[in-house]
Amino acid sequence: MKSEVRNQKSEVGTQKLILGGVEFTSRLILGTGKFSDTQTMIQAIEASGTELVTVALRRFNRDKPDDDLCAPLAKLKNVKLMPNTSGAMNAKEAVRAAQLGRELSGSPFVKVEIHPNPHHLMPDAIETYLAAKELAADGFIVLPYIPADPVLAKKLEDVGCAAVMPLGAAIGSGGGLSTAEMIKLIIRDSNIPVIVDAGLRAPSEAARAMEMGCDACLVNSAIAAANDPSGMARAFALGVKTGFAARQAGLMPKSEVAVASSPLTSFLS
């Protein structure tokens, strides 16, 4: 049923990603952490063609003013900010972080992420649900970072989230699409965009996620930690575009046995 709805959309040419009523041409979202310096980050954002980037909220450090991050980001006119709630240990702290992020950015987007265990950084499903519900009711465009759990994803859709962002693998691990089968189940039932967030290492994994039916990919470490972040940003943009184009074109059905591409009869007879 879902795949029919999706195909219909693409047939009428609705190729833009829509999050909370806001249209995006790019289906690649970038995280801004871990870059060696601000200039490298800005260059990677520009190379990626992204229109949405995440930022984190932290105490102002008078010894190391962070104007060098805010001011250059503010200059990127086609790029919207999505503050995250990283550092929040529960729903209450995440809601507060989201409100601060909205005050500071003027942006209605929020990436709800609550991962109390620093060892694996796995999202807390219960607290994430509670925070997402409250923030969606408060008018935020809520994109929760979640375990690849189709039941949770559906409940987040029901409380008004603009998308769900299941993890491919642990944050920063480069583990790839280890949750692919669960993400397929999420996609199958979801009426809101599904965005793979965390774990991607290679552009081919982003392409695979899009071929599977994901609507976008959120990438940070794979780009920031590459030898050439701008080059990798460009490569991920191509990977996402390739995978999305392939899904729209429709992959051929799989067969258990060989199906000849050349005629097998009338050979030299």
Add this chain to the structure above:
Amino acid sequence: MNLTVNGESHEHAGTIAALLSELGANPEYTAITVNGDLVFSKDWNNFKFSDGDSVEVLTFVGGG
């Protein structure tokens, strides 16, 4: 009066704008909480600190 600003003791008797100026923080890129509550920038001019207030001065940093 004595405030706690980002966990450190800080003598300050003026406005939020004056505090940010002392810290070298750009008000455009700064959010403030006092005793855990967000103070909206539109309310900064009228806000009066009380002795012992715990102030958090926050800004955006890179994050995924």
